[in-house]
Amino acid sequence: MNLRAVEARVLALAPWLMAASMAGHLLMVALQAKMTMIDLRVYRGGAPQLFTDHLYDWRLSEFSDQFALPFTYPPFAALVFVPLSWVSWAVARWFWQLLSLACLWWLVRAATRLAAARLGPAGGSAGRGLPDRESTVDEQVWRRRAMLWTALAIWTEPVRTTLNYGQINLLLAAILLASMASARPWVSGLGIGLTAGVKLTPAVSGLYLLARRRFAAAAWSVGVFLATVGLGYLVNPGQANTFWFEVGTDASRVGPVGSAINQSLRGALSRTLGHDVGTGPVWLVAVAAAAVLLGFALRAALRAGDQLAAILSVQVFGLLVSPISWSHHWVWMLPALVWLLYGGAGAPVLRAVTAVLWLAAVGSFLISLLLIMQESIWVIPRPWYESALGWVYPACGLLTLVTVALARRGPVGAGVLSPAGAPAGSAANQASPAGG
Numbered sequence: 001m002n003l004r005a006v007e008a009r010v011l012a013l014a015p016w017l018m019a020a021s022m023a024g025h026l027l028m029v030a031l032q033a034k035m036t037m038i039d040l041r042v043y044r045g046g047a048p049q050l051f052t053d054h055l056y057d058w059r060l061s062e063f064s065d066q067f068a069l070p071f072t073y074p075p076f077a078a079l080v081f082v083p084l085s086w087v088s089w090a091v092a093r094w095f096w097q098l099l100s101l102a103c104l105w106w107l108v109r110a111a112t113r114l115a116a117a118r119l120g121p122a123g124g125s126a127g128r129g130l131p132d133r134e135s136t137v138d139e140q141v142w143r144r145r146a147m148l149w150t151a152l153a154i155w156t157e158p159v160r161t162t163l164n165y166g167q168i169n170l171l172l173a174a175i176l177l178a179s180m181a182s183a184r185p186w187v188s189g190l191g192i193g194l195t196a197g198v199k200l201t202p203a204v205s206g207l208y209l210l211a212r213r214r215f216a217a218a219a220w221s222v223g224v225f226l227a228t229v230g231l232g233y234l235v236n237p238g239q240a241n242t243f244w245f246e247v248g249t250d251a252s253r254v255g256p257v258g259s260a261i262n263q264s265l266r267g268a269l270s271r272t273l274g275h276d277v278g279t280g281p282v283w284l285v286a287v288a289a290a291a292v293l294l295g296f297a298l299r300a301a302l303r304a305g306d307q308l309a310a311i312l313s314v315q316v317f318g319l320l321v322s323p324i325s326w327s328h329h330w331v332w333m334l335p336a337l338v339w340l341l342y343g344g345a346g347a348p349v350l351r352a353v354t355a356v357l358w359l360a361a362v363g364s365f366l367i368s369l370l371l372i373m374q375e376s377i378w379v380i381p382r383p384w385y386e387s388a389l390g391w392v393y394p395a396c397g398l399l400t401l402v403t404v405a406l407a408r409r410g411p412v413g414a415g416v417l418s419p420a421g422a423p424a425g426s427a428a429n430q431a432s433p434a435g436g
Contacts, residue, residue: 189220
């Protein structure tokens with residue numbers, strides 16, 4: 001029995017698996033098992049401080065004995081979060097969990113739709129945005145694939161910790177994928193500008209617009225972002241100045257750069273060398289190398305008309321070069337897995353290896369183990385094996401860029417779980433329980 005046959009049998013159970021997975025998570029929320037949602041508490045407790053001139057002095061200390069959590073986002077983000085303080089904690093946490101689950105489903109579903117469109121005639125949907133439906137493949141198969149991966153994703157380390165912390169990662173990723181995939185300049189610009197206004201790192205998405213020569217969308221994104229900055233100044237000029245000219249560029253204020261949970265190149269290099277490499281020559285060389293890989297990956301993806309590959313390449317690059325990329329920021333591994341398994345063309349062995357490594361990395365909760373093993377979140381030097389294991393997400397991210405760059409040849413639809421030269425929903429793939 002080959003992989004496609006196994007997948008077909010599992011897909012028949014996909015709706016039940018997703019329902020059970022979501023029910024299991026919501027039961028954990030109800031029982032409050034390890035669900036302190038400390039980041040949601042920061043959003044909810046810190047946001048009103050914007051109106052008291054203490055937004056960037058405020059700290060949440062009740063859940064951490066090593067690091068009192070500050071509010072680290074721009075003033076515009078505080079405005080977005082203020083409504084969370086108008087409702088009770090019970091309402092806020094349930095609302096946030098349900099919203100995050102909805103965004104998780106959307107993220108996976110949108111990625112599978114882009115992968116399915118890639119299998120269509122004339123090179124897929126590049127430049128045309130998300131398709132209304134998978135007209136050239138079996139729609140039910142793709143929907144069940146999205147259900148299956150949503151069910152599994154809930155229990156991966158980046159998604160699990162995002163939900164446990166009450167983080168905003170899934171919401172931002174869902175907005176960004178929808179925005180970047182849209183063919184409308186104002187939609188792309190609005191989504192990227194707003195998310196960058198909430199949390200600066202989504203601004204890297206502008207590289208995708210420039211690579212696609214979508215200059216109108218890029219202009220929209222800059223305009224919307226500047227509007228969010230202006231709104232922050234309008235509400236509280238002093239706090240806006242504090243963020244943009246004092247605390248906004250201080251990576252150490254966000255958290256311990258060398259802790260195992262920081263899965264950026266800077267974090268991995270710091271743990272390897274035993275000190276914070278900062279923005280010195282070692283880090284700059286690493287960023288330059290990642291930028292070169294991004295260039296090759298974007299060139300290959302755009303030449304192939306592979307929209308999903310181009311989008312995820314830019315997002316992976318952003319996670320690599322950001323000073324702080326907590327492990328729960330890596331929810332972009334979900335679209336990456338969808339592309340590796342279904343949407344690629346060429347280099348099938350390399351894509352299979354990359355997919356397996358990602359599944360091992362996010363399914364093993366290795367980062368959680370490394371957090372337990374490390375002496376302190378502030379102590380950077382550590383045994384060599386901890387430093388080596390601490391490269392897990394950056395290494396998989398770099399390998400993903402290499403895979404995109406090399407998977408430019410071969411028949412469209414030659415995915416790991418799709419037969420070479422035949423769309424996943426074609427007759428060759430429908431002799432299965434999932435095809436009905």
